[in-house]
Amino acid sequence: MIEAEYVAPSNLGELFKSIEGRAERVKFVAGCTNVLPDLRAQNPAPMLLVDLTGIEELRRIEENNGVISIGSLATMTELAASEIIRTHGPILASAARALGNPLTRNRATIGGNIADASPAADTAPPLLALEATIHTEGASHAKREIPVEEFFIGPNQTVLNQGELITRITFPIPKDPSASSHIKFGLRNAMAISVVSVAVVLEMQGNLCHRARIALGSVAPKPIRAYLTEKELEGRKITEEVLESCAEVVKKEISPITDIRASAQYREHVTGVLLKRALWQAAREGENSTNGNI
Amino acid sequence: MATYKLELKLNGEKLSAQVLAHENLLSVMRNKLGAKEVKNGCNKGDCGACAVLLDGKAVNACLTLALQANGKEVTTVKGIGTEDQPHPLQESFVRHGAIQCGFCTPGMIVSSKALLDTIPNPDRRQIREGISGNLCRCTGYNKIVEAIEDAALKRKS
Structure with a gap:
């Protein structure tokens, strides 16, 4: 038997007032694409469902002085269609378009995808590669700005405190000339949880890579940056030989598991293949992103 | 247990029901509003049999809290x-x-x-x-x- 109360604040002031003294029971809900199946599967303690969907100020996607700001309530459909995101973070638009299916994309929010903290969270690798910051607000309006690489702790675990809300996610527009690429590798074209996903942002000068940001999903207990592989690539021209050595290095910094979708061995192999493909794409085609479903 | 009043427009008709905080729209449509045309396939977002238009956008009714449809317009196959x-x-x-x-x-x-x-x-x-x-x-x-x-x-x- 689930015991729950419900509030639907229309702004942040109202929200924090309504959860005062009850933070430990709070469950924030928006798209509900994870929350409702989870509620059915578990036998949860009494809770206060705080519906965020009426808070308009959490919906905006905007650009300000070279920084892109995405309200936590922005849906996958909105991200995939946003001109701002398609222009300045095409790898994020690509990941949003690859999540679930049209019915879930109309509901699933970026804040929810990040707060759920699945190792396979579709928006996490692009946000890691874009060096995004998670902005939160908690009781008595305490605000925090958390670099996304510090945000995830483990499977479905984050640094968020009980009653602390993601308000928006920001990332700096990558420096020109930069190139990026995103590949989600799933076992089917829709409703796929990724086997491996890769997002890269490269600052290039001709064929020379100055700076690399490489992020991976579904190959560790949390979405990760591949720091060693970035070091391997930086300062070098993108050649077949360099890509091969990157594909070897990346295997040292991932720790994939075997599950119903793929074996650890397969994931390790595919990570190398997809990394090479993503780096080639970024280097050759500039800011093109694709879905790499088979 | 606490219940809440839900008011919505279903295929153009104003309706209301008393619902639980965590009840999904699918359950309320079928069991409280008589909209049996909304099908219950998996009840966890895998099958799409419960798809409805919520203010014109296609969503799974099973992945939507009933109260999130409050004040909104729900269209089923019968309203199309x-x-x-x-x-x-x-x-x-x-x-x-x-x-x-x-x-x-x-x-x-x-x-x-x-x-x-x-x-x-x-x-x-x-x-x-x-x-x-x-x-x-x-x-x-x-x-x-x-x-x-x-x-x-x-x-x-």
Whole structure:
């Protein structure tokens, strides 16, 4: 038997007032694409469902002085269609378009995808590669700005405190000339949880890579940056030989598991293949992103 | 246990019900508002049989809190067309034999209506993507894709 109360604040002031003294029971809900199946599967303690969907100020996607700001309530459909995101973070638009299916994309929010903290969270690798910051607000309006690489702790675990809300996610527009690429590798074209996903942002000068940001999903207990592989690539021209050595290095910094979708061995192999493909794409085609479903 | 008042417009008709905080829209539609055309397939967002339009956007009713539809407009397959005046999509599904057991059809019509509202002349890839949240275990999808394609063409001409 689930015991729950419900509030639907229309702004942040109202929200924090309504959860005062009850933070430990709070469950924030928006798209509900994870929350409702989870509620059915578990036998949860009494809770206060705080519906965020009426808070308009959490919906905006905007650009300000070279920084892109995405309200936590922005849906996958909105991200995939946003001109701002398609222009300045095409790898994020690509990941949003690859999540679930049209019915879930109309509901699933970026804040929810990040707060759920699945190792396979579709928006996490692009946000890691874009060096995004998670902005939160908690009781008595305490605000925090958390670099996304510090945000995830483990499977479905984050640094968020009980009653602390993601308000928006920001990332700096990558420096020109930069190139990026995103590949989600799933076992089917829709409703796929990724086997491996890769997002890269490269600052290039001709064929020379100055700076690399490489992020991976579904190959560790949390979405990760591949720091060693970035070091391997930086300062070098993108050649077949360099890509091969990157594909070897990346295997040292991932720790994939075997599950119903793929074996650890397969994931390790595919990570190398997809990394090479993503780096080639970024280097050759500039800011093109694709879905790499088979 | 605490209940809350839900008021919504279902296919143009103002309705209300007392609902639980965590109750999903699917359960309320079927059990409290008599909308049995909204099908309960998996109740966890895998099958799309419960798809409805929420303020014009196609969503899974099972993944929506009933209270999130408060003050909103919900459209089911019955609101898209009637027996006397079916929507071109509904006519096309019948003409193409895109219905076998019929269980997925209400959700398929809702998803394809949402697709044509956004992309009036979709190609086959776009159609397949548009219904990619809806499972059909009878038709193999081809007849459904043809029905949607034909409805779009007929609407254009």
